[in-house]
Amino acid sequence: MACGAQAQTVKLNTSEGDIRIALDAQKAPKSVANFLQYVKSGHYNGLIFHRVIENFMIQGGGFTADMKQRPTKPAIPLEASNGLLNLRGSVAMARTNDPNSATAQFFVNTVDNAFLDAANSPGGQGGYAVFGQVIEGMDVVDKIRLVQVGNNGPHQNLPIKPVIINKAIVEPQK
Numbered sequence: 001m002a003c004g005a006q007a008q009t010v011k012l013n014t015s016e017g018d019i020r021i022a023l024d025a026q027k028a029p030k031s032v033a034n035f036l037q038y039v040k041s042g043h044y045n046g047l048i049f050h051r052v053i054e055n056f057m058i059q060g061g062g063f064t065a066d067m068k069q070r071p072t073k074p075a076i077p078l079e080a081s082n083g084l085l086n087l088r089g090s091v092a093m094a095r096t097n098d099p100n101s102a103t104a105q106f107f108v109n110t111v112d113n114a115f116l117d118a119a120n121s122p123g124g125q126g127g128y129a130v131f132g133q134v135i136e137g138m139d140v141v142d143k144i145r146l147v148q149v150g151n152n153g154p155h156q157n158l159p160i161k162p163v164i165i166n167k168a169i170v171e172p173q174k
Contacts, residue, residue: 008032009135009171010039014049015164016144019108019137020171021091024130027082031093031102031131034076036170038104043070044168051107051157054145058163059094059107065162067155072103080118080127087112089141091132099126108134110145
C-alpha cells in the first residue's frame, strides 16, 4: 500500500487504546472521501465495535452502545477492484449484499481475508473495498478481537462489554 509520508491519517481513540489508520486516497478516492466526511462530522464518536470475530475482523461505525443506529449519508459505489487487498491490518468498507451499499460502517481485517478481495468474488464484481491500513495500534486491534462476545437480538458477535470509539480524529498532514 502506498502510504507514504503524505498519506492522510485518522486516529481512532477507543476504550481499548488508539488505532492509527493511513488512508489511500489514490487507490480508493470515494471510500476515503466518504470515511473522512464521517470522521470530520463526528459520526463515529461514541459508536462501538459491534461485530467482533477473532480470526476474521472487527467492525464498527454504525451503532451506539445501546444498539441504536446513527443515520448515514447515501451509499457509495464499490471500489473493491482498486488493487488493495484484505490483508491483516487493512481497513475496508462494510456493506450489505448489494456491492454499492457501503455507508459509514468499516472493518479492520484481523487476519488475511483473500476471499473478500474483488478478484475472488463471483465474476470479480464484488469484494470489499480496502481504503486504509493500520499503521499503529495493531496491538489494540488484537486486544479488541479477543474480547468476549455474545448475541443480542439480531446482533451476533457483539462484545459483552462495549468497545467504544471515543473519538475519531483526522490528523494534521505532515
